Amino acid sequence: MLRVLEINEPQDLSYVRCNWHRLWESTQGATFFQTIEWLQIYWKHFGEGKHLRVLLVLDGQQLVGVVPLVVIKEPTRLGKVRVLTYPLADWGTHFSVLAENPLQTLGRALQHIQDTPRNWDMIDLRWLAEEDLELNLTSDAMSEAGYNPSPGVWTETVFVDFEGTWDDYLRSRSPKLRSDIRRKLKKYDLTGRVHLERYRPKGKAANDCDPRWDLYEQATAIAEKSWQGHSTTGTTISHRPIRRYIKDCHIAATELGMLDLAMLYLDGNPIGFCYNYCSDGHVFGLRRGDSPEAREHGLGTVLTAALIRDSFERGDKTLDMGPGSFEAKRRWMTRIATVGRMTHYPMLAPRAQILRLKHWLQSCRDRKTGRLRTALEEKQSPA
Structure with a gap:
């Protein structure tokens, strides 16, 4: 039976440093931004006004997964909205949980979020890799935890495959x-x-x-x-x-x-x-x-x-040239990759529901203008 421990203070992360490194090494495609060192540096410089929620998923006494989350206040025309998301903050293009079994780990972590007092207005798990979207990993984990996931596109990035x-x-x-x-x-x-x-x-x-x-x-x-x-x-x-x-x-x-x-x-x-x-x-x-x-x-x-x-x-193996400046990067790239998002808008949160409508309208405009014709959108389009 999996259980979850939650860390809210950055200094307490040091107690799981060795196990964090072990999980990082066993996580396919893990990046510098998923190291405990980067999270502590990020929090040192940009943690003010945010709420840290690092979820440790344990099987008995063994740590089998880490889900780093943060609650941030994002300004909108409706006022500030509290968003529960990953802590990447656009420093990189991809983020995920650290685990050998990411679906099970994320699902259990999100159940913990469901069972604890809500300090957020919406869940918006951003910076999802195409593999996550193709396998419905985050979507399935959110559904199993009782949320209603809405897929979307966060941005696109340019790759050179070697x-x-x-x-x-x-x-x-x-x-x-x-x-x-x-x-x-x-x-x-x-x-x-x-x-x-x-x-x-x-x-x-x-x-x-x-x-x-x-x-x-x-x-x-x-x-x-x-x-x-x-x-x-x-x-x-x-x-x-x-x-x-x-x-x-x-x-x-x-x-x-x-x-x-x-x-x-x-x-x-x-x-x-x-x-x-x-x-x-x-x-x-x-x-x-x-x-x-x-x-x-x-x-x-x-x-x-x-x-x-x-x-x-x-x-x-690959070079991720990052989002933006596509015209300059186009001649070098071998592919454009979708950077996805999976969002839950609580029914009883009026601001979140208005944002849901806004995001849906933006998605419609993107399709109409031909912008962001991504693998995710093509997958959702009828044959």
Whole structure:
């Protein structure tokens, strides 16, 4: 018989650190954002005004699943709405429970939510992978717990799948891009003026966890000189209000062996970077930037091409280039992936019901305009 223990204070997470790591390793596709280290860093910097609800699912005395949840207050035209969701906050694109049996774990955790006093207005489990949507994992778990799940699309993200060889990948690109890549890489490979340094430490357990602050500071300096230096969104690595968060994540990712930082040099000077996290060959592109000199020499293409070529050589599996800027990423991608959501709108919560109508109308507009024609929507469309 499964039982649930709930943790509401971040300092209490330390008691389950070892078991959390064990479950992380047994969870397929687990990312840096599902580590206990990242959750503690996130809560340290952004936890104010939120309510932590980490659900530990136990079989007897053994921890068999972890479901990290948070209650956040989101502003709407109707006022603030309390949303129970995962804590990812759009820092990544995918999130899930940690468990060998995710359906059973999530179902039991949601039953616990059902049985405890409600401190939320709606449940909105976001950042669901396509595999979750195809298997109805979250949907079935919510239904079994007594909720009425409404599927939706949170966003879309662009992937590069490292199948075959680098030459196979090149042949799949447009003739124009293929010619451009080959010409520029050949030119800079022959002259030696440009080279890519890619730093991917193995982690503290392997005694390989130098944070390489030189590369980090170079990336920050490039970001400040690019469009990111003028961004007001607060999500770029050079944005001062989040620098401490990014630095803490940098240290944690380095120690966990999940940092992937690529720097492109022209005549020994750093001109472009890709700041990533990686685990089990899956790379997530957090941020990238090019200096004015890189754009002047057309080296943005070289940076992306050199990174992808290097990943083929390393035997990586995927590169998640993230949502947005699809026109710039389209020529590189091998597929667009749905990032889903599963929402429960309580019948006795008027604000939640109004939001349900709003989300439904938005979905209709998206279909009408052809935006977000995703695998989820195609699956739901009649044949």
